Amino acid sequence: MNCRLALVALCLVLGPVPGTAEQIGDAEQGATIFASQCKACHQIGEGAKNRVGPQLNRIFGRRAGSVPEFNYSKSMERMGSDGLTWTLTTLDAYIANPKALVSGTRMNYRGLPDPAERAALLAFLREWSDRPQDIPESEPTALKTDPDLSPEILAIKGDPDYGEYLASECQTCHQADGSDQGIPSITGWPAEDFVVAMHAYKQKLRPHPVMQMMAGRLNEEEIAALAAYFATLE
Amino acid sequence: MLNRRHFIGTGIVAGTLLTAPSVWGQAKPKVVVIGGGAGGATAARYLAKDSGGAIEVTLVEANPIYTTCFFSNLYLGGFRDFESLQHNYDKLAGGGVTVINDTATGVDAAARTVTLAAGQVLPYDRLVLSPGIDFRDGSVPGWSLEQHAEIMPHAYKAGPQTQLLKKMVEEMPEGSVFAMIAPPNPYRCPPGPYERISMVAHVLKQKNPTAKILVADPKDKFSKQALFEEGWQKHYPGMVEWIGSEFGGGNVEVRPEAMEVVIDGEVTKVACCNVIPGQMAGKIAAIAGVTDDKGWAPVDPFSMKSKADPNIWVLGDASAQGDMPKSGFSANSQAKVAAMMIRGELTGSKTFPARYSNTCWSLLDTDDGVKIGASYEPTEEKIASVESFVSQTGEDAALRKATYEESLGWYAGITADMFG
Numbered sequence A: 001m002n003c004r005l006a007l008v009a010l011c012l013v014l015g016p017v018p019g020t021a022e023q024i025g026d027a028e029q030g031a032t033i034f035a036s037q038c039k040a041c042h043q044i045g046e047g048a049k050n051r052v053g054p055q056l057n058r059i060f061g062r063r064a065g066s067v068p069e070f071n072y073s074k075s076m077e078r079m080g081s082d083g084l085t086w087t088l089t090t091l092d093a094y095i096a097n098p099k100a101l102v103s104g105t106r107m108n109y110r111g112l113p114d115p116a117e118r119a120a121l122l123a124f125l126r127e128w129s130d131r132p133q134d135i136p137e138s139e140p141t142a143l144k145t146d147p148d149l150s151p152e153i154l155a156i157k158g159d160p161d162y163g164e165y166l167a168s169e170c171q172t173c174h175q176a177d178g179s180d181q182g183i184p185s186i187t188g189w190p191a192e193d194f195v196v197a198m199h200a201y202k203q204k205l206r207p208h209p210v211m212q213m214m215a216g217r218l219n220e221e222e223i224a225a226l227a228a229y230f231a232t233l234e
Numbered sequence B: 001m002l003n004r005r006h007f008i009g010t011g012i013v014a015g016t017l018l019t020a021p022s023v024w025g026q027a028k029p030k031v032v033v034i035g036g037g038a039g040g041a042t043a044a045r046y047l048a049k050d051s052g053g054a055i056e057v058t059l060v061e062a063n064p065i066y067t068t069c070f071f072s073n074l075y076l077g078g079f080r081d082f083e084s085l086q087h088n089y090d091k092l093a094g095g096g097v098t099v100i101n102d103t104a105t106g107v108d109a110a111a112r113t114v115t116l117a118a119g120q121v122l123p124y125d126r127l128v129l130s131p132g133i134d135f136r137d138g139s140v141p142g143w144s145l146e147q148h149a150e151i152m153p154h155a156y157k158a159g160p161q162t163q164l165l166k167k168m169v170e171e172m173p174e175g176s177v178f179a180m181i182a183p184p185n186p187y188r189c190p191p192g193p194y195e196r197i198s199m200v201a202h203v204l205k206q207k208n209p210t211a212k213i214l215v216a217d218p219k220d221k222f223s224k225q226a227l228f229e230e231g232w233q234k235h236y237p238g239m240v241e242w243i244g245s246e247f248g249g250g251n252v253e254v255r256p257e258a259m260e261v262v263i264d265g266e267v268t269k270v271a272c273c274n275v276i277p278g279q280m281a282g283k284i285a286a287i288a289g290v291t292d293d294k295g296w297a298p299v300d301p302f303s304m305k306s307k308a309d310p311n312i313w314v315l316g317d318a319s320a321q322g323d324m325p326k327s328g329f330s331a332n333s334q335a336k337v338a339a340m341m342i343r344g345e346l347t348g349s350k351t352f353p354a355r356y357s358n359t360c361w362s363l364l365d366t367d368d369g370v371k372i373g374a375s376y377e378p379t380e381e382k383i384a385s386v387e388s389f390v391s392q393t394g395e396d397a398a399l400r401k402a403t404y405e406e407s408l409g410w411y412a413g414i415t416a417d418m419f420g
């Protein structure tokens, strides 16, 4: 049920609220979470260096895949050149379910499902970025709005026949044999991740104009149909 | 939740039961596809694949090897070799499509048969026409296809013409002039001529940097214009002169024997001239009786079915459908709608509301790619654009490189989707 939680996470991110400068979360709790979940691979703070993962100082406002001399996955590099920038919104979605936002990320972490824990972690990471949180309109400081996801969306049973037809539209660019030259492979993508990713494009959380347009006109039922069809493959 | 999804299949089936799918009770329904390009190859492949053998699919294609127009400009620019543009029909044949290498010369709509040059007669229940374009006689004064294509190539159907144009560009004397006579709307691949200018400029910049490029255009604007002009300025400053209609770009005459181009009364000596004439649907569409007085074949936006004949579908460049550009991407997208609808009529399989999309990438210079795209939905009047996007001027190099790499992925994707 990772999927359900991740989807909730994606749906609560609807843009910054100008004028508010509230606490993101409990930074002290975040430090503890960082120590237990992240520290094995990431350094943060004075003198932080790249290790298994890139150093995390000044991550807010940084373009994805842009720390010098770090060897990123193809996927992360692509997201970066497509325009993914780390903000409260995008980092929250990434930490909730890394592979749903950046399919081929090398970050071997299954995700932090609890929104309060993520908020705490983000508040901690925030301490080591430039700190314009006293400037109300500064984006990384802005807080999320309430979750707004009807459970019906998750309960929709897709029609695989419809999904088959809809999927033909994907296959003009995404090759059925799974090769990923220039355009990522979508073959063998777990259905839940697929649903989450489509909603992320639909909400313009994942960057990329073609995908935002393609996903933008899929309604919930159509996304479910595609997921149902992809689930019949293999 | 089901509001957007009305099953229009039943309605269409009711309308066309007039012509029973098959004359012979037991025989499998037959679909003949004329033209094995972006529209036709895709339609044939999806019909065979998705019907699981329930429909007999025959593809008639004049050439044994298909050379894609898409990326042929990249070949001109030295970014691809010629062989990489070429595709055969072996996998389609292996996938249950009967491929006939011949030219269709006649269509008897009443008898529902197609006649081939070699004399063979093919009966059909449904006919799919995706013949691409033909050139309009007399659209560029002084130029005719039969007499002048070897002197002033069009290179707008890929193949030997493209190779000839490349050779001519490479052999241009130092400091000489390359001219393009750009086509009037509508024509295949709206950004195609301007991507070609970029690629010719790329070659000249390396081999012949004092050469000039002159574009005479009967239009007053063109696809991705701001992006192309920015790119030309950045990569090839001072090399390209575009003469739009307001400066007489539409008032042209060519003199192939003298290698001269006359633009709005001014004569220019040219070393290489690319004449891209006005266009119309591939001739077989007119022979089949499905074209209008403008030379294109009007289709029903919901299905791509010809408005003139309920047993004939027209795809791709040849169709008049509304807002979609004449592109390989569009033809491929339309073919999937057609295959689904034809299957629905012939085998009773489920049909869904048509949806269409297009994206066209263009290369400005090494690693500098741009794109334009839109999604479309059928309305009573036409296939209408719903949402669109275009690359921005001033984008950074990483994004432009990613866009170019994406176009390579698209090429691999669409050719696999067409030919298997």
Ligand SMILES: Cc1cc2nc3c(=O)[nH]c(=O)nc-3n(C[C@H](O)[C@H](O)[C@H](O)COP(=O)(O)OP(=O)(O)OC[C@H]3O[C@@H](n4cnc5c(N)ncnc54)[C@H](O)[C@@H]3O)c2cc1C
Residues within 6 Å of the ligand: B034, B035, B036, B037, B038, B039, B040, B060, B061, B062, B063, B066, B068, B069, B070, B071, B072, B073, B102, B103, B104, B105, B130, B131, B132, B133, B155, B156, B157, B188, B189, B192, B193, B196, B282, B283, B284, B315, B316, B317, B318, B326, B327, B328, B329, B330, B331, B359, B360, B361
């Ligand atoms: C320079 C250039 C660059 C382009 N770049 C792009 C691009 O980047 N992206 C893009 O999406 N599109 C691009 N296009 C446009 C694209 O090539 C066409 O829109 C697309 O090929 C149209 O598909 P179609 O099926 O209508 O016709 P075609 O692909 O032309 O196929 C028609 C086929 O029918 C055959 N045929 C015709 N008449 C008969 C007959 N009577 N009997 C038997 N066979 C017949 C022909 O031999 C041909 O193989 C470009 C075009 C050009 C010229």
